[in-house]
Amino acid sequence: MLQNILKISLITGFCVLACACQPDSATDATTDIITTAHAAGDEIAELAVCDAQPAVEKALSADAMFARPYVDQDEWRNSPVRHRYVHGGFEGTDTRFSFYLPPASVYEGRFFQYITPIPLSENISQGATGEDDKIRFTIESGAYFVETNGGGRGVMGQPGSQVDSSISAYRANAAAANYSRIVAMEMYACERPYGYAFGGSGGAYRTIGGMENTEGVWDGAVPFVPGSPMAIPNVFSVRMYAMRILGDKFPAIVDAIEVGSEVDPYNGLNAEEAAALTEVTKMGFPLKAWYTHDILDLHGLIALYPGILMADPSYFSDFWTKPGYEGYDAPASLRKAKIQQRARIKKLIFTQDVPNSGIKEALVASVSRGLADDAFKGMLSNADNRIPVAIEFDRLPTEHTLGSDVFVKTGEAAGQRIGVNKIAGNFILVSADPMVGGSAEVLKQLQVGDDVEISNLNILALQTYHRHQVPAEGYPVWDQFRDEQGNPIYPQRPMLLGPRFTQSAAGILPTGNFKGKMILLSNLYDTEAYPWQGDWYRQQAQKVYGDSLNDNFRLWYTDHANHGDSKDQSVSTQTVSYLGVLQQALRDISAWVEKGIAPAPTSVYEITDGQVQIPATAAARQGIQPVIDLLANAGKSVTVRPGEEVQFTATVVVPTNAGRVVDVTWDFDGSGVFAEVERFKDPQARSVALNRHRFEAPGTYFVTVRAAAQRQGDGNTEFTRIQNLDRVRVVVGAE
Secondary structure: OHHHHHHHHHHHOOOOOOOOOOHHHHHHHHHHHHHHHHHOHHHOOOOOOOOOHHHHHHHHHOOHHHOOEEEEEEEEEOOOOOEEEEEEEEOOOOOEEEEEEOOOOOOOOEEEEEOOOOOOOOOOOOOOOHHHOHHHHHHHOOEEEEEEOOOOHHHOOOOOOOOOOHHHHHHHHHHHHHHHHHHHHHHHOOOOOEEEEEEEOHHHHHHHHHHHHOOOOOOEEEEEOOOOOOOOOHHHHHHHHHHHHHHHHHHHHHHHHOOOOOOOOOOOOOHHHHHHHHHHHHOOOOHHHHHHOOOOOOOOHHHHHHHHHHHOOOHHHHHHHOOOOOOOOOOHHHHHHOOEEEEEEEEEEOHHHHHHOOOHHHHHOOOOOOOOOOHHHHHOOOOOOOOOOEEEEOOOOOOOOOOOEEEEOOOOOOOOEEEEEEEEOOEEEEEOOHHHOOOHHHHHHOOOOOEEEEEOHHHHHHOOHHHHOOOOOOOHHHHHHEOOOOOEOOOOOOOOHHHHHHHHHHOOOOOOOOOOEEEEEEEOOOOOOOOHHHHHHHHHHHHHHHHHHHHOEEEEEEOOOOOOOOHHHHHOOOOOOOHHHHHHHHHHHHHHHHHOOOOOOOOOOEEEOOEEEOOOOHHHHOOOOOEEEEEEOOEOEEEEOOOOEEEEEEEEEOOOOOOEEEEEEEEOOOOOOOOEEEEOOOOOOEEEEEEEEEOOOOEEEEEEEEEEEEOOOOOOOOOOEEEEEEEEEEEEOOO
16 A cells, blocks of 8 residues: 555655555545645646656665654645645654755755754744744755654663664654655655754764764764763763862852953862862863853753663762762761751642742743753653642752752652752752653652652762763873873773763764764853863764865864853853854755865864863864954953943954854843944954943943854844854943
8 A cells, every 4th residue: 555655646746645544545635635736836846757666665665664654744834934844754653753845946955854862842843933943944045854753752762771772863863864855856856855964962962873874864964062972971970060069169260260360260279179170170161161150950960860870770879888989988078968858748739830839930941942952851841730740848958959869758659759850949840751760650649748858869979970980091081080000090880871871872882984974063162062072073083084084074163152052042141152153064064065065174173181272363263153352442351440431342253265244242231132233234254343331330341242254244144143252351440
């Protein structure tokens, strides 16, 4: 039956309803779609007489698990732009896909496929606006858009699980890519579409896994904010350790590393605090990114913690009982941080209770948008109205609550652990998802009056886990944990967990042996995927490609950009959105593959003690990001009287052939609003913007200028705007 429907569909030039209909209804169903196609008029290509059957058979035989595709929704939509929406899946699997195909007059022979950090909804990109709108950007780039649910949540692997991680790592995405070509070839005629994958954070692992494990599926890829096989959980553990030890010293540290300071960030730190700052810096946490200290939390470690418990359960007892672990002869700071506190359930809060619960904002903040920075939140929501989403207790700890376990002591759920998202006041946000240690059955058993114990002993132990995960070679940031003979100075666990997590995400341990072309994007302020890890993959690719690496690979570093791939990053006066870089990389890699137009060269950088350093000028840095030099009265720091005018000069330079400066925006009060905007009518590769401002009240002000460049000098587009910023310190003294 499948081949019969395929043949009918190929003749009509429209979508396949394979196995979605009974044999008697196949002709009628296809006739309905023919009617839709005719109604679409010139939005589909003039039907070509061609034989796409070999392409069909090749695509459907590539992976037997995905041999039976079906379409259950096919319609034209007008939002965010005119496109044909095709939704379906593969019989016998939980894999679902969505295709967004533009009218034939817009299509230029390619597709962009978004690879989410973890398996999420195949409709995760719907509803985005502005620069975040992947669907509209893709269609404006002459491509159709592909996204999947990554095979479904049930195929997401964890260390120690029996799940076939290759399904979510790349096979489900590859199957959807292959099948999308069939739909596109039917719609636009029979030429094979070029295909490009892109994904960030966990999606970077999965994008790289797809490029290394398949051939002929994607012609190029743009992985962004990538980790390395040793990232998990080590980038989170060392950060958590530093946050606990340094605590209230962060404001002084941040001020010391700010522009215009001549103060050593180690001033005022005791020996333990200084050692912690050195440890986290040498591990690669960007020193200048500590401005985020008051908003950092467990982040993705919420989703990783259950996997660590499963894979290495004895660590959490060894930490407190065996020599060589910090907990064995615990310092005063660690003893003080311990929490083992009883509490009683005061109220169970369900979805319908949220508007009047006092925790609405906290719950909204826990909803994933499928982005690099928040995808793990998709594992934390409870859709079942019978399962509480939060619990109010009579009391909860007020300090050192950067992660805790909650163990039920009385009632029907006694002896069980509750999956915890976040502690907020007297509330705990909870999850029913087994992947984060949650359980719907446990949550359903809870009753008002049940006693629990809140304990952070495991989380405290986890904060120095990286010391016991020293790899044999290839990771210089771990050299700080070796003696003069190169041996680890701390006891080592029987396994390295990072590679196991990586293999679960990517389906392999990355080797650099990708097929096609790749532009890898890393950010210099990345607090989740430390910047040196972009270079780690470049080195693997160098081993494979040797002198021909530049024929297939680029690494671009983006300054002043953190982990999150959202335009919301731009409300900060410290960071910029890197979406414009990602979007330009997708257009550049398609031009590289299809037309042989080589993209901008790899960024110039050096790595010293875990910190990635780049040159001061655009010509020396290369890449595609503009460089800004902002001066206040000709300096990086100035002291003035209240009401005294300060003159600002911002010089913006774009690397060679990377575009022109289209606008400059100013923030004088630190609000992140950037209310003053200067747009250039005749954009150039080098621009100078002048401004003046008076500060009436005494205090220290950090003035920020943000500039955007665009390849064609188009100041009206929302896409491919490459941003950067610079800051100066203005000290307004008393009269």
